[in-house]
Amino acid sequence: MAAWIWWFISLQNQNNQMRLYKTMQLNKDDIAYEQKLNSINDEHKRKTAQYISEGITFVFVTLVGAVFVYRAVRKQFLLGRQQQNFMMAVTHELKTPIAVVNLNLETLQKRKLDEEKQQHIIQSTLQEAGRLNDLTTNILVTSQLESHYIPDKEQINFSELCEECVTAFISRYSNRIIKKNIEENIFINGERLLLQLLVNNLIDNALKYSLKEKTILIELNKQHDKIFLKVIDEGNGISDDEKKKVFEKFYRSGNETTRKTKGTGLGLYLCKRIAESHKAKIKVCNNQPAGSIFTVEFNT
Numbered sequence: 584m585a586a587w588i589w590w591f592i593s594l595q596n597q598n599n600q601m602r603l604y605k606t607m608q609l610n611k612d613d614i615a616y617e618q619k620l621n622s623i624n625d626e627h628k629r630k631t632a633q634y635i636s637e638g639i640t641f642v643f644v645t646l647v648g649a650v651f652v653y654r655a656v657r658k659q660f661l662l663g664r665q666q667q668n669f670m671m672a673v674t675h676e677l678k679t680p681i682a683v684v685n686l687n688l689e690t691l692q693k694r695k696l697d698e699e700k701q702q703h704i705i706q707s708t709l710q711e712a713g714r715l716n717d718l719t720t721n722i723l724v725t726s727q728l729e730s731h732y733i734p735d736k737e738q739i740n741f742s743e744l745c746e747e748c749v750t751a752f753i754s755r756y757s758n759r760i761i762k763k764n765i766e767e768n769i770f771i772n773g774e775r776l777l778l779q780l781l782v783n784n785l786i787d788n789a790l791k792y793s794l795k796e797k798t799i800l801i802e803l804n805k806q807h808d809k810i811f812l813k814v815i816d817e818g819n820g821i822s823d824d825e826k827k828k829v830f831e832k833f834y835r836s837g838n839e840t841t842r843k844t845k846g847t848g849l850g851l852y853l854c855k856r857i858a859e860s861h862k863a864k865i866k867v868c869n870n871q872p873a874g875s876i877f878t879v880e881f882n883t
Contacts, residue, residue, distance in 0.1 A: 584642065591638045595631065602627040666833060677718070680711035687711075710755055717783065721849045724780060725832075728856045734774035736861075741771040741778065741810070745803050748782040752790070759795060761786075765803040769810055771881055773861045781857045782812070784850040785877050789816035793874070810881040817874040826867050830855040854879075 605623045609616055687708045691701065742765055749763045771778065782801075789799045797817040804811055821829060828834050833848040854877075858865040863881045870876045 598630045683711045742769045760798045763801045777857045785814040793818040812879040814877045
């Protein structure tokens with residue numbers, strides 16, 4: 584900006600000197616003196632207007648370029664920070680279940696426990712192994728979808744798939760209140776694994792951000808030519824400015840070093856990509872009196 588200002592002042596000074604020089608060359612006794620003087624003044628004004636218009640153009644282009652550079656740098660900075668948070672989360676998500684599995688297996692190996700305690704430890708080990716499987720599956724499927732993966736679609740009984748997912752979560756989280764309202768015989772043309780991940784991630788997200796005594800409700804119904812999958816929780820809800828951000832890759836609200844909820848920031852992003860690959864829409868709205876409602880709308 585300083586360079587443009589200096590450039591304008593220099594050109595304007597040169598313009599003033601040229602007018603003064605040309606004016607001094609005129610003969611006041613010349614009959615056409617006034618006409619020539621007006622011509623010199625007009626040329627001076629045209630030059631001044633030219634320098635002003637060029638200066639404004641250059642300043643505008645500079646500002647636009649600066650805005651684009653700022654946005655690009657800011658986007659890169661945010662992406663880098665999100666990737667760093669993702670690596671921290673993945674490290675934590677991998678180490679925790681591995682440590683629990685090792686501890687459980689060592690306990691079974693070194694101690695003679697009664698049947699009930701053994702079953703409890705085995706169940707805990709299976710849950711942690713399931714967490715590892717879910718994490719690796721999310722990462723692999725995300726990579727596939729970003730590589731222009733084309734789903735292998737077929738006619739699927741979506742009602743049965745949702746029933747299986749809910750039943751699995753009820754078995755894994757017997758201390759949580761998980762309810763369902765699933766309409767029977769709803770079919771969708773899609774890939775079974777991706778749709779299963781969609782349902783699982785939505786339920787898992789609801790469990791993460793709800794208290795243990797709160798209810799999680801999974802609804803599936805068909806209205807005219809639309810199919811609606813809803814996962815309703817009674818957690819703290821999501822602020823309006825975060826409703827779109829939660830579907831961004833790696834996005835997780837809060838600080839990664841102090842956050843208590845588990846996750847990598849891929850679950851809801853993966854849900855959005857899966858919904859888009861099935862030409863469906865996903866959105867989140869507030870639940871009353873508290874919580875969130877995640878809705879996936881499919882076309883039949």
